[in-house]
Each structure stands twice: as structure tokens, then as C-alpha cells.
Amino acid sequence: MGEKHKSTKPPHVLLFPFPSQGHINPITQFGKRLNSKGVKTTLVTTIYISNKTLSNNTSIPIEPISDGFDDGGHQSADSSESYVNKFREVGSKSLADLIRKLNSEGNHIDAIVYDSFITWALDVAMEFGINGGCFFTQSCAVNNIYYHVHKGLLSIPPNATVSLPGLPNLQPSETPSFVHNPGPYPGWAHGLFNQFSNIHQARWVFTNTFYKLEEEVIEWMRKMWPLKVVGPTVPSMYLDKRLEEDNNYGISVLKPNHTECMKWLNDKPKGSVVYLSFGSGGKLGCEQMEEVAWGLNESNVDFLWVVRETEKEKLPKEFVAKGLVVGWCNQVEVLAHESIGCFVTHCGFNSTLETLSLGVPIVGMPQYSDQTTNAKCLEDIWDVGVRVKADEKGLVRRKNLALCIKEIMEREQGVVARRNANKWRDLAIQAVDEGGSSEKDINEFVFHLKA
Structure with a gap:
């Protein structure tokens, strides 16, 4: 029994x-x-x-x-x-x-x-x-x-x-x-x-x-x-x-600005928004944060930028965003939104899988850990975007970031990256x-x- x-x-x-x-x-x-x-x-x-x-x-x-x-x-x-x-x-x-x-x-x-x-x-x-x-x-x-x-x-x-x-x-x-x-x-x-x-x-x-x-x-x-x-x-x-x-x-240790994000994205044209996030643990130095901020201004695009509350003090005081800066978001829902045209990412593997699964091309900006290798794969093996090059101090400068964003959002490289990203999306769906x-x-x- x-x-x-x-x-x-x-x-x-x-x-x-x-x-x-x-x-x-x-x-x-x-x-x-x-x-x-x-x-x-x-x-x-x-x-x-x-x-x-x-x-x-x-x-x-x-x-x-x-x-x-x-x-x-x-x-x-x-x-x-x-x-x-x-x-x-x-x-x-x-x-x-x-x-x-x-x-x-x-x-x-x-x-x-x-x-x-x-x-x-x-x-x-x-x-x-x-x-x-x-x-x-x-x-x-x-x-x-x-x-x-x-x-x-x-x-x-x-x-x-x-x-x-x-x-x-x-x-x-x-x-x-x-x-x-x-x-x-x-x-x-x-x-x-x-x-x-x-x-x-x-x-x-x-x-x-x-x-x-x-x-x-x-x-x-x-x-x-x-x-x-x-x-x-x-x-x-x-x-x-x-x-x-x-x-x-389902399980979250950070509170997303969900309603604010979705309302803002709903008002944007298809494929027009650059989404930026450097993960739940990523920390940019003050100088790097400034370069990203001014690089976004130079790229002249609408953007959604995740900057955790503990990091917001690093934003330049005079920075006026042509976009939305939030403390956290539901990343898969954001990437799935039709207004997203590009993901500026640290290339953590969770973010890598999410962007591939949702068919979004990337600008890779790796920081540490496995991210440098993932960025190599995203650009040279899976061919879904570009890596932005850092200078001799290890900093990504505003001009380089703006050029890479334009490459994906406006030029032929972006068309190829988007086509390949959609291919990987289909293969990810088939796998599960x-x-x-x-x-x-x-x-x-x-x-x-x-x-």
C-alpha cells in the first residue's frame, strides 16, 4: 500500500x-x-x-x-x-x-x-x-x-x-x-x-x-x-x-516601471526606439555613464534606458534625455514590443538569449565576465549586430556608440542583423x-x- x-x-x-x-x-x-x-x-x-x-x-x-x-x-x-x-x-x-x-x-x-x-x-x-x-x-x-x-x-x-x-x-x-x-x-x-x-x-x-x-x-x-x-x-x-x-x-528582486515603459513605447513608431540595459549587476563608471548619455544625444534617436536607482547619480546633471530613463523594466516585454529597433546590451547570456529569441539586433557593449565572449559570438558568429570598440582606457566613447547605433538603426548592416536575428528567433522557438x-x-x- x-x-x-x-x-x-x-x-x-x-x-x-x-x-x-x-x-x-x-x-x-x-x-x-x-x-x-x-x-x-x-x-x-x-x-x-x-x-x-x-x-x-x-x-x-x-x-x-x-x-x-x-x-x-x-x-x-x-x-x-x-x-x-x-x-x-x-x-x-x-x-x-x-x-x-x-x-x-x-x-x-x-x-x-x-x-x-x-x-x-x-x-x-x-x-x-x-x-x-x-x-x-x-x-x-x-x-x-x-x-x-x-x-x-x-x-x-x-x-x-x-x-x-x-x-x-x-x-x-x-x-x-x-x-x-x-x-x-x-x-x-x-x-x-x-x-x-x-x-x-x-x-x-x-x-x-x-x-x-x-x-x-x-x-x-x-x-x-x-x-x-x-x-x-x-x-x-x-x-x-x-x-x-x-x-x-515571475520572481523579481527589482521593481519594474512596467506601466510607464509600456505607455511610452506604445506612442513610438515601429522599430524606432533604442533600448539600453547593462543588467541587474552591471555598474558603469561615472565617465562611462557620461559617454553613453552624450552618445545617445548624438545618435538622435528615441531611447529607453534602464539605469538602476543606485546608479542614477552618475548621470550628467545637464543631461536632458530624448527618451525615457527608468530604474528597471520587464525586459522580455520591452524587447517584444514592435517599437524596439535595437538593443544596446552588456551581452550577459540571459540578455543574449532574450534578444535572439525575440529577433532584436544588438549593439554589444560588454563590461566583464562572459560578456566579452558573448559579444564576439553575437557579432561574428550569429551576425546579429555590432560591437562598439573601447579606447585604450577601456571606455566606449560617445562618437563610437552613436556610430554603432546609426549602423543598426539606419544602414544596411542593421537590415542584415535584423534578418539574422529573426532567423535565430525562429530556431529558438523550434527548440522548445x-x-x-x-x-x-x-x-x-x-x-x-x-x-
Whole structure:
């Protein structure tokens, strides 16, 4: 009788992202896909993030655990190294306590899908006999580079052109900043290269991309690991439209100026607006902020610019915007709006997948982390826009930015980029649609859970 009752329960998966908005969103979207297929999911995040979350419009409940920084999160740590070390020490115990609690309540856990940054989550899972699945939020191209650093096959910084399986030749500056300039972020850099330390013990390896986008690198990775390609993890109503209520990410730690954005965009002609955002964690220096502001003025276009409240003091005092400056927005809804003609982006991988999934050409302005490599791919491999060049001080000057915006908004390069962006949009939809490559990999995972 007990066994029969157990078999009727849906499989239960813990989702454990790294505690930042850019890592929470993709793994949450993966959870929604699992929910739609009869899998119960629970999102594990830190007490700080749980307390800061403004909304949870998903069917995924949240279970908070401590990372040792309950009041201030990783920003309150002395350094990236101290955060990573404390998170491992306190988080391992907190996660184990949560598993015991859920088990005692009859919430049997069938798998833990954990962020690739949090390798110790797999160690905790194995202590309880639970299968673990590593979830990569960054591109396979970037993971390829980090893997070669981890194995000692690529020096830091690279001293010559980088040639790796499935990738075009890269200049050292086109590798992630943690590779070509690791000095400013030693704690994060070590964690990124360490992602592969126990990956051979993972039951599954998930990646937030789609097959046609990174076909050669995916095939190379599949020779080493049980890789499942489950992206793009963009709300369903912007892709296949099979999850009818899935029209936003659902979990937010920043409040969007939604009504203001949509009202303003609705009054603009089709393809006339330049949208700018540098992500939930990006910080431009004061001089760079000024150059962007005056570059927008020189480009003489209507623009929607996301400048978080903590960054607005860096705007030039005399700057009069020919556009709208907001603290945050629902990015997928903005990119889907017909008035958007171009996306000036830091090229974080979530933003990269969103702009490809919605067919919007880009001006790439990478800042750090994986963004430099993503920008290379967007311009030279996927051919959906241009990268704006920085000067010897690492600053993008106003004239260069204005020229790149005009290139996409007014000239032939923009026509080509838009056509290619639409091609990638169609391929992204096909990947998650019924019978698509990502859909097949998700179904195979669910089958294993239910078997």
C-alpha cells in the first residue's frame, strides 16, 4: 500500500541557483517547464534573496537557507573570496538541514538541480543518496573556455590567439574577463574554473542554450558529460506559447516601471526606439555613464534606458534625455514590443538569449565576465549586430556608440542583423516547441524522474 501511494506522487526536484537575479531566472523557467510535465519543484535560495524578493508569480514555492550573510547578501561580504568560502561552509549545512526537514514532512526529493557555481551542492546531494544535475547558466562557448583553464590547457591570461574545439579563433581580449584579466575578481574567477571539479559525478548536466545556436561546442561537450540542452529559458508566451500563463519570469528582486515603459513605447513608431540595459549587476563608471548619455544625444534617436536607482547619480546633471530613463523594466516585454529597433546590451547570456529569441539586433557593449565572449559570438558568429570598440582606457566613447547605433538603426548592416536575428528567433522557438531539441531533452529528464 505504501509503495503504491509513493508511486502516485509526482517526482520532486529542488532547484538551487546561485543567489542573484541573473542565475535565478533561467533555473526558475526550467522549473516551470518541469511543472507543466507533472514534476513538483521547489526553489532553494538564500534568506537575503528570499526577503528581498518583490514578487513570486510562479507556482514554484521558495525554501530559504542561510549563506552566512542573511542581512546583506554577497554585497555585504569583505570580498568575493570570503563570500564564496562562507557560502560553502554555511550553505552546505543549511542545505542538508533543509533536505532533512523536507524528508521529515514527507517531501521526498528525487533530484537536486544546482547552479554550476555551487559545486558543493552535489556533495550534499550525494550524502543523502540524491541524484544531482549541474545547471550551466552561461553559454557552452564560455564553459568550453573555463574547462580548458580548469584542466591547465589554457593559460591565464592567454599569451596568444586562443583555438579551442568548436569555436572560432579568439583574441585574448575576447575570452571572458576572468581569463584575460582575473585580477579584480579572484574569488569569482576561482569558482568559475572550479565548476568542473566534480562534474563527472553529476547524473545530468543541463545547459541554458539551444542546439542550433552552439551545435559544434555542444557535440564536443556531449562526448564528456551527459549533457541536456534545455534553453532558451525565456517565458513561454514569448516562444512556443504552450504555457499560457508564463508571460514573465515571475520572481523579481527589482521593481519594474512596467506601466510607464509600456505607455511610452506604445506612442513610438515601429522599430524606432533604442533600448539600453547593462543588467541587474552591471555598474558603469561615472565617465562611462557620461559617454553613453552624450552618445545617445548624438545618435538622435528615441531611447529607453534602464539605469538602476543606485546608479542614477552618475548621470550628467545637464543631461536632458530624448527618451525615457527608468530604474528597471520587464525586459522580455520591452524587447517584444514592435517599437524596439535595437538593443544596446552588456551581452550577459540571459540578455543574449532574450534578444535572439525575440529577433532584436544588438549593439554589444560588454563590461566583464562572459560578456566579452558573448559579444564576439553575437557579432561574428550569429551576425546579429555590432560591437562598439573601447579606447585604450577601456571606455566606449560617445562618437563610437552613436556610430554603432546609426549602423543598426539606419544602414544596411542593421537590415542584415535584423534578418539574422529573426532567423535565430525562429530556431529558438523550434527548440522548445513540441518535438524540438530542447523539449526532447527535458522530456527525457522527466522520464528518468518518473521511471
